[in-house]
Amino acid sequence: MLTALSIANIVLIERLDLDFAAGLGVLTGETGAGKSILLDALGLALGARADSALVRQGSGQAQVTASFDAPVAGTPLAALLAGNEIALEPGEPLLVRRTLKADGGSRAFLNDQPCSAALLREVGGHLVEIHGQHDDRGLLAPAGHRALLDAFARADTGAVAAAHMAWRGAETKLAAARSALDEATRDREWLEHCVAELQALSPQPGEDTELSEARAAMQKGEKIAGDLGTILEAFEGSDSGPALLRGAARRLDRVAGDHPLLAEALAGLDRAIIEADEAETRLREAARAMEYDPERLDATETRLFELRAMARKHNVQPDELTKLSGTLAARLDAIEGGSAGLAKLEAAVAETAAAYTHTASALSDLRTKAAARLDAAVAGELVPLKLDAARFQTLVERLPAERWGPDGIDRVEYLISTNPGAPFAPLAKIASGGELSRFILALKVALAEEGGADTIIFDEIDRGVGGAVASAIGERLARLAGAGKQLLAVTHSPQVAAKGVGHFVIAKSSEGVVTRTSVHVLDEAGRREEIARMLSGAEVTAEARAQAERLLETI
Template structure:
């Protein structure tokens, strides 16, 4: 809610500081005193077009600062500020400031942080609704009518939003699966050929290293086969080294007792025989391991070539061929089982679509019932506001399926007909300026506290009416203010002015060639005198003062 407004060098306002409270505040003054200047200044602060004509003559720049109550956490306004990194300290007001240079150019600030005029307008819409003769925002924008009706219906739109998200997610999964199956179908022949090749090759993990090692061993065996044969000949037969050592050991065994050195020599000879036997065994093992077999070598080289060629073909390492075979086989299986998978996803889409349609239809039914209640509520407000011939209708129209969304399946728009037999149409196009303001008031009262900004300004809503109609307008403004809203009404009607909880008067004064506009808050005596002036004109009579007293007593 608006708590304070500071204006400097705006048209006829040189300097002005105002404080505001909750409830209904009224602003009065003689015609031409400059009430519109105050609204233009506030509009500038809220992001409206920066017109250099607003800068007071002789001043370099104009400035307007508006202070608002701290945004409530979790509200759209709080989220908007957070999304744009506008810091708000807990309990601190939100300051909106706009400066405008006389030679053009303006700057905008939110809590002293520079911001764009576009962001200022977004924030301004959340803070204040201004309804005047040429208003084209707030309740006149059909884009917001559905949300207002939902709030009036106390409808839980979250279930529809969740079911819509689930439906769209299922559709996305189905589309992705169809794309994957389509791509796989194009690769079916290639996959079948590759899988068949790999199955025929039957690569094994670590096989390449084993083959390479075996081939290298056989190639070495081919080179040293002659040397190994000669060495082994030294171990074979009765003339071989081991046989001669054993014969010597037998002879020495008979002599070993004759001298200690002979016993030591026998021990050494026994160890030599053992080492010779071990050497012979290792030589035979090596010969077998490195045995050169041309057919085995050719087979190993052929297999090694096939493995490496297949690995190059698929751009993998030979040891990765078994996993590749499994992956390609799985892709091929997926093609075969693709139809079953698609059928399951199609069933899921149908199920989530049905759930969304059911939830959206329930919401649509709630909207229809709420629309009937709202139409009746608005109709009850029209006659007292001198709109007896007018009719109000909430249009609830089913959208085509391709436009269904998270908000449901309906288009909602508030329509009016101002004369009997006249067709219904949008508020902004059908109603005249005075009628439009009264329609908005009727709708606002019917909606009570549902939706919209916390601060609402009505600019001359009582234009062209008086008496009982003006009283009805004042009563409804006060009722709306009592529903948790802050209202400011620019009025020429004493009946409306008497309903205000706070009363401001705007007046123009001149000193030589300098003209200034000022605004001041009135006390009880000041209010009575101002309302008496509004009743009687230039000369305030005792009868006017008495009538003003009666109006204030009724409040």
């Protein structure tokens, strides 16, 4: 809840620092004193439109800082802040700050970290609810009615959301499988031709490289075949180089022992013979590898060209043909087994749809029962608020199947009828300003602690009423504040003001051409005097003070 508010250079407020506590706080003051300025400043801090007219005349910049209790872990607010990487120290307050320049530029901060105005508005919606005579937020927005009813019913909507996700997930898988099968079926004739063609070709991994190398070797062999033949002739016959070396080695072997140099010469001949033998072996291997065979070369080239032509046809590399063959064969097989696969997926969709319908229907029944209890609770609050002829109804309406979602199968909206026999209609459309505020109060009291922000502001909820109705409004505001909420009420009613546990008086003063709005926290004596002023008008009488005393004694 709101713990402190600091305002600088907003309209008539030069500098203002206020502390707030739990319970009902009331703001009073003469008409025109500037009560709306205080709410405008808080609204700016919570993400309202940045209007440069709010900047105090003669100032270059205005600033509003609001301090709130640390968000409770696990709440939507804590999740929202964490999701936007807003750092929170355990136990430290949440600081919301907005600066506004005279030229209209503004900046927003959460715990001194810059943020967008949109995020500030979203965070502000979790922190404060503001209800005024022309307010179009909070309880007037049908978008939030379902969540409020679910909170009142203490309904766990997580199971419905999970069932909806499972259902939609199964539908997505089925749609993807049908699309793939339809595409494959359209291409069946082409697939059959391609698979047969690839299987007939039977490409092997690395075959293109092997064929290319063999072809190049045979082409080179054709060119050097004559040279190789001449070279190999030097290794053949009794008069070949190697034969002559062997003969010389045999003769030298008989006399090698006669001198050390002869032994060294013999060792050299032996090495030469070994090298010559190795050279002959390599030459003959090369000759065989590069052997020019026109038929073999033609067969190699034919195979190589077939592989490359097939690769060009399918826009892949030759070495990818083997993988492509398997992929196309799998698509063809999927057509054959596609019906059985679709049947399983269709069964999964039917099963998850049934589970969702069952879970969502149970939630719908719970909502319907809770709606009846809420209607009765609100009805009990209307008579004391002088809305005797009015009726309240929580509409729980089944949505068409195409609009079912993670929140269930219902549309929820709060409706009222202000006169006997009049049809029910949305809150904002048929209630006058004063009626609307009282309807909102009745609903908030009925909802009590269920949902909503911890800080609620009612702006002149008592306009146009007095006496018993004003007392009833004050009692309900105090009761709502006692249900763990913090309420701030801008009021002209002494009966409402007397119910507050904190009292702020707003006053306007002028010094020459300078006008300022100030806010003061009243003590008991000050409260008594202010309520007496509200009762008597311009001149505070002894009778008004006595009546103020009686009102304060009834707290």
